[in-house]
Amino acid sequence: MSASRRSLFPVAMTALVLLFLYIPILVLILYSFNDGRFSVRWDHASLKWYRRLLHERAIWHALRNSLLIAVTATLTSTVLGTTAALALHRYRSRLQKVHYGLVYAPLVVPDILAGMSLLLLFVACGVQLGMSTIYLAHVSFCVSYVTMVVLARLQDFDVSVIEAANDLGANTWQATRYVLLPLLLPGIVAGGLLAFTLSLDDFVITFFVSGPGSTTLPLYIYSMIRHGNPPLINALSTLLIAVTFLAVWGSQRLLAKQRKDG
Amino acid sequence: MKKTRWMHGLVCGLLALAAVGCGRKEKAVLHVYTWADYVKPELVQRFEQENNCQVVIDTFDSNEAMYAKIKAGATGYDLLFPSSYMVKLMNDQGMLQPLDHAQLPNLSHLDPDYLKVALDPKMEHSVPYMLTYTGIAYLESRVPNPEASWAMFDREDLKGRVTMLDDMRETIGAALKFLGYSLNTSDDKQLEEAKEVVLRWRKNLAKFENEQYKSGIASSEFLLVHGYSGDILQVQEENEDIVFVLPKEGFSISCDDMVIPKEAKQAALAHAFINFLHDPAVAAENSEFIYYLCPNKDCYELLPEEMREDPAVFPPAEIRAKGEVIADLGEVQAKYVKIWDQIKGGE
Numbered sequence: 363m364s365a366s367r368r369s370l371f372p373v374a375m376t377a378l379v380l381l382f383l384y385i386p387i388l389v390l391i392l393y394s395f396n397d398g399r400f401s402v403r404w405d406h407a408s409l410k411w412y413r414r415l416l417h418e419r420a421i422w423h424a425l426r427n428s429l430l431i432a433v434t435a436t437l438t439s440t441v442l443g444t445t446a447a448l449a450l451h452r453y454r455s456r457l458q459k460v461h462y463g464l465v466y467a468p469l470v471v472p473d474i475l476a477g478m479s480l481l482l483l484f485v486a487c488g489v490q491l492g493m494s495t496i497y498l499a500h501v502s503f504c505v506s507y508v509t510m511v512v513l514a515r516l517q518d519f520d521v522s523v524i525e526a527a528n529d530l531g532a533n534t535w536q537a538t539r540y541v542l543l544p545l546l547l548p549g550i551v552a553g554g555l556l557a558f559t560l561s562l563d564d565f566v567i568t569f570f571v572s573g574p575g576s577t578t579l580p581l582y583i584y585s586m587i588r589h590g591n592p593p594l595i596n597a598l599s600t601l602l603i604a605v606t607f608l609a610v611w612g613s614q615r616l617l618a619k620q621r622k623d624g
Numbered sequence: 625m626k627k628t629r630w631m632h633g634l635v636c637g638l639l640a641l642a643a644v645g646c647g648r649k650e651k652a653v654l655h656v657y658t659w660a661d662y663v664k665p666e667l668v669q670r671f672e673q674e675n676n677c678q679v680v681i682d683t684f685d686s687n688e689a690m691y692a693k694i695k696a697g698a699t700g701y702d703l704l705f706p707s708s709y710m711v712k713l714m715n716d717q718g719m720l721q722p723l724d725h726a727q728l729p730n731l732s733h734l735d736p737d738y739l740k741v742a743l744d745p746k747m748e749h750s751v752p753y754m755l756t757y758t759g760i761a762y763l764e765s766r767v768p769n770p771e772a773s774w775a776m777f778d779r780e781d782l783k784g785r786v787t788m789l790d791d792m793r794e795t796i797g798a799a800l801k802f803l804g805y806s807l808n809t810s811d812d813k814q815l816e817e818a819k820e821v822v823l824r825w826r827k828n829l830a831k832f833e834n835e836q837y838k839s840g841i842a843s844s845e846f847l848l849v850h851g852y853s854g855d856i857l858q859v860q861e862e863n864e865d866i867v868f869v870l871p872k873e874g875f876s877i878s879c880d881d882m883v884i885p886k887e888a889k890q891a892a893l894a895h896a897f898i899n900f901l902h903d904p905a906v907a908a909e910n911s912e913f914i915y916y917l918c919p920n921k922d923c924y925e926l927l928p929e930e931m932r933e934d935p936a937v938f939p940p941a942e943i944r945a946k947g948e949v950i951a952d953l954g955e956v957q958a959k960y961v962k963i964w965d966q967i968k969g970g971e
Contacts, residue, residue, distance in 0.1 A: 398862050482697075569684075569689060573700050574682060575653075
């Protein structure tokens with residue numbers, strides 16, 4: 363086989379994988395403009411679902427709940443996860459082995475078990491279920507993911523850089539603030555984004571620990587299967603995708619501008 | 625200095641969150657736990673205005689999940705909408721409050737024909753909310769010589785374009801009805817016969833399916849489906865070719881009821897909401913919105929003509945008499961599970 367023939371394979375493979383990943387999203391966007399309720403058949407293009415979406419108080423409330431929990435849980439678990447990773451990386455005592463086990467456990471425990479046991483715990487403590495219990499539950503599993511991601515980043519981290527900073531007169535705070543954190547930042551951001559997505563997505567654990575008035579978007583979508591209008595969710599997802607793309611595009615524009623100015 | 629600003633922001637943020645959590649205490653709040661889109665939103669707003677209260681609706685996606693949660697001790701809900709069989713189970717376990725009929729004058733509008741077959745005919749702890757029948761739907765232009773009978777599932781000419789519900793009680797129940805038995809039977813011989821029938825039908829099926837059949841028949845992928853009348857009515861809006869019939873041998877009636885859990889804090893407001901939903905005008909408006917039928921006899925005449933004349937919504941008396949409500953069977957349930965496993969697993 364010639365070299366050019368062989369080099370086609372990775373291209374074709376990439377194209378196939380991209381198609382596989384993005385076609386469902388494209389179909390979703392397309393059908394959000396479909397007039398039909400059962401959305402397999404194409405009726406005609408319309409903005410009906412977008413108009414309906416404006417009046418759906420329950421969906422917006424659920425979205426608000428989801429975002430509020432995702433943002434707060436991400437911030438908390440990023441801080442806790444990063445410090446946990448630093449501790450795990452720096453100290454190698456027996457206690458840290460236990461710590462590692464504790465952090466690792468939520469990654470392997472099935473969601474339904476985690477959800478049920480958290481519910482039993484909250485009920486036993488007499489805590490009123492609601493936004494706060496969902497927040498606590500989400501932090502409990504997000505911390506593990508953030509820790510693992512930051513820990514992976516720390517594995518390639520050269521400690522001598524910190525030592526060099528100290529030699530040059532930086533105190534612990536300065537060495538952390540100006541050397542360690544900037545170098546860890548990609549890991550921390552990746553962990554935070556992962557936590558955000560996981561929190562926004564979670565259904566099983568959230569179902570058990572949610573209380574009156576705290577229905578999140580995934581809970582609402584599942585419940586819509588029986589009586590609801592799934593195309594409304596297509597429309598909402600399309601809007602969310604658009605917002606995400608705009609945010610990414612905007613931030614890249616800003617970064618590029620900064621680089622040019624700096 | 626930067627650090628103190630940070631702290632300042634954090635404290636402000638937490639205070640704001642606390643304020644959101646504790647605010648709006650002056651109005652009573654009714655917490656309803658139900659299926660999504662199961663009460664017309666405008667009606668909820670009207671109830672809020674009339675009673676100067678706030679209604680917070682949370683949603684679940686299956687009776688079993690809701691039950692597991694309440695059973696584990698989740699509190700704070702004042703009104704639940706489980707299906708009848710689940711109501712019986714919850715009541716047997718002492719999870720529900722008895723209803724105070726003095727606060728529910730609109731119960732006089734309820735349809736006595738339905739109450740005769742209901743699992744809680746005196747409405748001691750539950751009030752029926754919406755009911756639906758399980759029957760068969762087909763595409764008129766694609767299925768020659770249709771008949772209103774479960775025997776349709778034996779038709780080999782439709783092979784591979786047919787679905788039945790992935791629900792043990794509904795599908796075994798259909799076979800039991802086809803054979804002329806009760807769909808709540810506990811007789812081993814009858815169940816064995818029913819198993820044979822379902823195994824025979826299975827050869828014609830594309831799959832057992834609870835959700836996809838709606839879009840499947842709308843797009844003509846399936847020609848004959850076993851499904852709920854409420855769902856089919858919605859699909860008919862999109863595909864005029866779909867016909868829904870209730871089999872002459874009998875069919876199942878399912879109903880979602882309104883119940884008040886033991887721990888409810890706003891029992892009086894929950895009673896008021898039940899009563900409100902059974903006001904005939906409200907019931908009619910609501911039925912029209914969700915396409916299910918509220919068993920409220922005085923709302924029937926207020927429904928649009930289209931719905932009133934649809935035999936799938938108002939079957940003739942002799943057919944309607946053959947409907948049966950699926951009951952919780954307790955221990956006997958295990959027999960159904962065993963047969964269902966054989967049907968789904970066996971060749």
